[in-house]
Amino acid sequence: MERFLIIGSGPAAISAIETIRGKGSKVEITLLSEEPYIPYSRPLISYLLAGKIEEERLFYKGRDFYERYGVKAFLEEPAVEVNIREGIVYSTKGRKFTYDKLLIAAGGKPIIPAVEGKELKGVFTFTTLNDAKNIAKYLEVEKAERVLIVGGGLIGLKATEALLEWNLNITLVELADRILSLTLDKKASNILQWRLEKESVKVITSNTVQEIRGQKKVEEVSLRSGEILPCDMLIFAIGVAPSVSFLRESGVEINRGIIVNEKMETNIPNIYAAGDVVEIKNIISGKNQPIAIWPNATEGGKVAGANMLGEDKFYPGTFPMNSVEVCGIPTISMGLTEPEGNDYEVFSKEEGINYRKVILRDNRVVGAVFVGNIERAGIFCGLIKDHLDVSPFKSRLLDDDFGLIYLPREYRKRKIEEAIGL
Amino acid sequence: MKRIYIHEEYCIGCRLCEIHCIAQHSRSKKLIKAFKEEFPRPLPRLVVEESGYISFALQCRHCEDAPCLSACLTGAMYRDEKTKAVLHDKDKCVGCWMCIMVCPFGVIKRDENNKIVSKCDLCNGEEVPACVANCPNEALEYR
Numbered sequence: 426m427e428r429f430l431i432i433g434s435g436p437a438a439i440s441a442i443e444t445i446r447g448k449g450s451k452v453e454i455t456l457l458s459e460e461p462y463i464p465y466s467r468p469l470i471s472y473l474l475a476g477k478i479e480e481e482r483l484f485y486k487g488r489d490f491y492e493r494y495g496v497k498a499f500l501e502e503p504a505v506e507v508n509i510r511e512g513i514v515y516s517t518k519g520r521k522f523t524y525d526k527l528l529i530a531a532g533g534k535p536i537i538p539a540v541e542g543k544e545l546k547g548v549f550t551f552t553t554l555n556d557a558k559n560i561a562k563y564l565e566v567e568k569a570e571r572v573l574i575v576g577g578g579l580i581g582l583k584a585t586e587a588l589l590e591w592n593l594n595i596t597l598v599e600l601a602d603r604i605l606s607l608t609l610d611k612k613a614s615n616i617l618q619w620r621l622e623k624e625s626v627k628v629i630t631s632n633t634v635q636e637i638r639g640q641k642k643v644e645e646v647s648l649r650s651g652e653i654l655p656c657d658m659l660i661f662a663i664g665v666a667p668s669v670s671f672l673r674e675s676g677v678e679i680n681r682g683i684i685v686n687e688k689m690e691t692n693i694p695n696i697y698a699a700g701d702v703v704e705i706k707n708i709i710s711g712k713n714q715p716i717a718i719w720p721n722a723t724e725g726g727k728v729a730g731a732n733m734l735g736e737d738k739f740y741p742g743t744f745p746m747n748s749v750e751v752c753g754i755p756t757i758s759m760g761l762t763e764p765e766g767n768d769y770e771v772f773s774k775e776e777g778i779n780y781r782k783v784i785l786r787d788n789r790v791v792g793a794v795f796v797g798n799i800e801r802a803g804i805f806c807g808l809i810k811d812h813l814d815v816s817p818f819k820s821r822l823l824d825d826d827f828g829l830i831y832l833p834r835e836y837r838k839r840k841i842e843e844a845i846g847l
Numbered sequence: 848m849k850r851i852y853i854h855e856e857y858c859i860g861c862r863l864c865e866i867h868c869i870a871q872h873s874r875s876k877k878l879i880k881a882f883k884e885e886f887p888r889p890l891p892r893l894v895v896e897e898s899g900y901i902s903f904a905l906q907c908r909h910c911e912d913a914p915c916l917s918a919c920l921t922g923a924m925y926r927d928e929k930t931k932a933v934l935h936d937k938d939k940c941v942g943c944w945m946c947i948m949v950c951p952f953g954v955i956k957r958d959e960n961n962k963i964v965s966k967c968d969l970c971n972g973e974e975v976p977a978c979v980a981n982c983p984n985e986a987l988e989y990r
């Protein structure tokens with residue numbers, strides 16, 4: 426029987442397994458995961474830390490996923506080396522795993538900057554379930570009150586939002602001149618910063634941590650600006666990098682992430698990769714880059730799984746997008762949100778905290794931002810994907826009742842038919 | 848699977864579909880009770896779009912390759928194995944709005960009272976969904 430080996434147990438891996446079994450295949454599936462858990466949803470760790478949900482809810486595929494899907498899982502047993510010539514993966518426990526086909530879905534690892542003091546107690550990242558548990562434990566045991574969050578991107582904000590429920594004294598420091606600078610435009614960033622400050626979060630921009638000091642645990646932090654902040658806990662949230670260190674010598678081609686084609690094949694026959702670990706085509710810029718979002722992991726995993734079974738499926742790529750809610754203000758952003766240069770046409774509208782902006786290039790939507798009123802934002806996601814010429818109705822894009830009705834009738838009909846596979 | 852088909856040329860924009868959708872998803876499932884006595888009132892799980900002389904009701908297409916299923920972080924959005932409908936388990940939803948971000952039809956709504964999303968469930972096992980059953984001009988069809 427054919428043997429599939431999967432490295433990782435995140436959504437890319439899970440979606441590949443669901444695809445493989447969903448097609449009725451009985452291949453042998455073995456899985457290695459660095460973490461001690463059955464599949465869980467990383468994005469839910471902020472809800473857990475906030476006390477909004479129980480730990481059980483993180484196991485979004487049910488406790489019996491591996492059994493139901495016939496997966497032989499080796500937990501807390503990360504891959505350390507891949508030998509492509511012999512088709513063997515070595516684990517930390519010194520075990521050898523042979524495969525006919527290999528899927529690398531090892532996701533991303535949080536980036537920790539090389540600052541003095543980063544090994545002190547009280548310094549955390551916020552990526553895994555263990556991170557969330559360790560943070561909660563530290564807060565309880567050490568009675569930490571002053572928390573510094575380094576990085577004002579998605580994960581930094583998720584951590585902030587969760588910790589607001591703990592009644593702490595929170596400072597957020599961000600290197601760029603505004604929070605969520607990679608995904609939101611200036612106005613939306615400002616709205617969220619204003620909201621955080623209203624919640625007594627101290628937001629420091631254009632600055633970062635220079636040194637972490639303390640006897641055994643974090644006691645204070647010095648910033649690049651020279652400012653010294655007393656602090657009991659620090660969370661690094663400056664980004665994730667594809668988890669590829671175990672592949673460096675393997676011959677699998679890697680840039681920042683693993684390089685794959687539209688079939689999610691690496692340069693090595695029978696080795697596939699998907700999710701945060703790969704560079705995927707950004708269909709707006711045309712360039713390949715890691716796009717570390719959940720839907721990219723599930724979509725890529727689905728295509729990889731099908732192709733491992735010998736099908737001919739393609740994943741044309743995606744674009745950065747996210748949905749982040751901060752203190753009750755929902756935001757959705759997609760594509761280019763703060764474009765530079767003269768090639769763009771920008772429409773925007775603002776009413777209190779409700780803000781919408783749509784960016785066009787050559788009469789095609791290439792980006793959008795929604796704050797407050799996020800209703801029907803997905804229509805714009807569809808317009809970006811479909812590369813539709815919006816010139817006939819572009820003056821309507823920000824109308825309150827904007828909807829499919831303004832789209833060309835033929836396109837609308839085709840879209841509805843395609844959805845149901847006609 | 849059985850689906851709702853839209854015939855926009857027959858739609859008269861009366862919004863009876865919307866009203867009956869609300870009633871169907873209310874506690875009593877009774878029109879007058881739902882509107883007079885039940886608060887907060889459930890959201891309609893469809894949108895009626897209207898511009899000039901054209902109008903139509905639009906509800907979840909239960910897509911074959913559903914972007915909301917790929918985007919859901921919690922397992923709340925799932926495909927019913929028997930009917931193939933895309934359904935939503937409100938006990939699993941945390942209101943992350945990822946599905947709203949990716950639904951190209953814009954038919955998943957935010958239920959702000961409950962901090963979860965709300966969408967068409969094809970009236971969960973009813974012979975004919977309420978919007979279709981109550982359309983006076985056959986602008987919606989279930990087959």
Ligand SMILES: Cc1cc2nc3c(=O)[nH]c(=O)nc-3n(C[C@H](O)[C@H](O)[C@H](O)COP(=O)(O)OP(=O)(O)OC[C@H]3O[C@@H](n4cnc5c(N)ncnc54)[C@H](O)[C@@H]3O)c2cc1C
Pocket residue numbers: 432433434435436437438457458459460467468469470471502503504505530531532533551552553579580583668671699700701702717718719720722747748943945
């Ligand atoms: C706090 C937080 C909030 C987020 N919120 C959102 C959000 O709102 N929306 C969104 O789209 N995305 C969000 N994301 C990002 C999303 O979680 C990721 O894009 C997604 O999990 C990537 O899936 P993946 O399968 O590629 O890898 P991961 O989920 O990173 O999983 C990687 C798996 O590989 C395992 N692994 C790693 N190295 C090895 C090894 N050497 N050997 C064996 N196993 C290994 C890990 O243990 C893990 O099981 C969030 C992430 C975090 C941390």
